[in-house]
Amino acid sequence: DTAVSQTPKYLVTQMGNDKSIKCEQNLGHDTMYWYKQDSKKFLKIMFSYNNKELIINETVPNRFSPKSPDKAHLNLHINSLELGDSAVYFCASSQTLLVQDTQYFGPGTRLTVL
Amino acid sequence: GENVEQHPSTLSVQEGDSAVIKCTYSDSASNYFPWYKQELGKGPQLIIDIRSNVGEKKDQRIAVTLNKTAKHFSLHITETQPEDSAVYFCAARKSRWVEYGNKLVFGAGTILRVKS
Numbered sequence: 001d002t003a004v005s006q007t008p009k010y011l012v013t014q015m016g017n018d019k020s021i022k023c024e025q026n027l028g029h030d031t032m033y034w035y036k037q038d039s040k041k042f043l044k045i046m047f048s049y050n051n052k053e054l055i056i057n058e059t060v061p062n063r064f065s066p067k068s069p070d071k072a073h074l075n076l077h078i079n080s081l082e083l084g085d086s087a088v089y090f091c092a093s094s095q096t097l098l099v100q101d102t103q104y105f106g107p108g109t110r111l112t113v114l
Numbered sequence: 115g116e117n118v119e120q121h122p123s124t125l126s127v128q129e130g131d132s133a134v135i136k137c138t139y140s141d142s143a144s145n146y147f148p149w150y151k152q153e154l155g156k157g158p159q160l161i162i163d164i165r166s167n168v169g170e171k172k173d174q175r176i177a178v179t180l181n182k183t184a185k186h187f188s189l190h191i192t193e194t195q196p197e198d199s200a201v202y203f204c205a206a207r208k209s210r211w212v213e214y215g216n217k218l219v220f221g222a223g224t225i226l227r228v229k230s
Contacts, residue, residue, distance in 0.1 A: 099207055100146060104160075
């Protein structure tokens with residue numbers, strides 16, 4: 001009964017490869033997010049979707065492409081992986097875009113690019 | 115855009131002592147300030163939040179204070195316990211979602227160690 005789940009938990013891959021991270025929430029929320037946490041623990045938003053519509057795209061390279069097939073899923077596809085993409089990626093969701101709505105985070109996916 | 119500064123970056127306290135973490139934000143339009151706790155290997159979890167129309171909020175051993183004039187807010191943990199050891203993040207957000215998309219801007223985090 002995990003609220004926000006991500007797969008895989010760990011991802012190790014070579015430079016230049018393409019990979020995807022999947023996210024699902026069973027909270028019935030309208031809004032989902034992707035965050036990147038770097039090696040210094042700094043958390044930065046990448047994308048936000050509301051009812052499958054892109055709301056935020058935070059100057060992320062176009063090698064990163066989010067896809068929301070339905071409200072409960074927000075997947076992240078990364079093309080031509082680079083060393084600098086190594087980080088922990090967190091998916092999150094909130095009931096709506098309202099400012100007071102809590103964002104619930106998934107457990108994270110640790111991506112290592114060799 | 116919004117910038118959130120958080121201090122200290124690491125904090126060690128003895129069990130039972132209090133811990134205070136401070137954050138400063140730059141954009142006066144920000145009006146919602148959550149605090150998240152991140153345990154090792156897990157995602158951040160909301161522990162307390164405060165809106166700009168409130169000066170202080172308390173939940174058991176945790177409290178948050180907000181000074182809108184000075185644009186800073188603080189997390190206070192009293193009677194610290196070993197299980198409080200984690201990374202704590204402050205964040206700021208604006209309410210006009212159409213323009214800002216419910217975007218949370220995080221501070222750099224504080225590693226809290228509670229020694230028993």
